[in-house]
Amino acid sequence: MHEADGENPAPSSRAGGTSLSAQRRRYVGSRITRFREHRGLSLEELGQRVGLSxxxxxxxxxxxxxxxxxxxxxxxxxxxxAASDLVEQNPGVPDDRRLATSSRPSMVTSNAPNENSRLQRALGDD
Known part of the structure; x- marks a missing residue:
């Protein structure tokens, strides 16, 4: 089971007293929520899959x-x-567009059956 890190105040902060780490946690958390809901997963389902309550x-x-x-x-x-989709802020790419194109590319890219088999064997995926 993964253990979540507790709140530790960051030494640097923005005007208004909100620490940078708190802002980052909120941003990452909002991204997790957005992708989880887009995938139709409940908190319980995702938590069970990753070992969190x-x-x-x-x-x-x-x-x-x-x-x-x-x-x-x-x-x-x-x-x-991609993990970067959860942590990076990309102001030039709207969130909805990223949701629609968020599938990760496959390691095996050839359409030829023999080539796929060789690649899978080489990668130990047989």
């Missing part, structure tokens, strides 16, 4: 708690997005 996942989505890097990767995998 629904309550902890809810705290992550609201920005009250952070997660480990490994847990963030597991969440991205379950949501079928």
């Amino acid at each position: 629904a309550g902890v996942l809810e705290a992550v989505e609201s920005g009250k708690r952070g997660v480990t890097f490994e847990c963030l990767i597991d969440i991205a995998i379950e949501l079928d997005v």
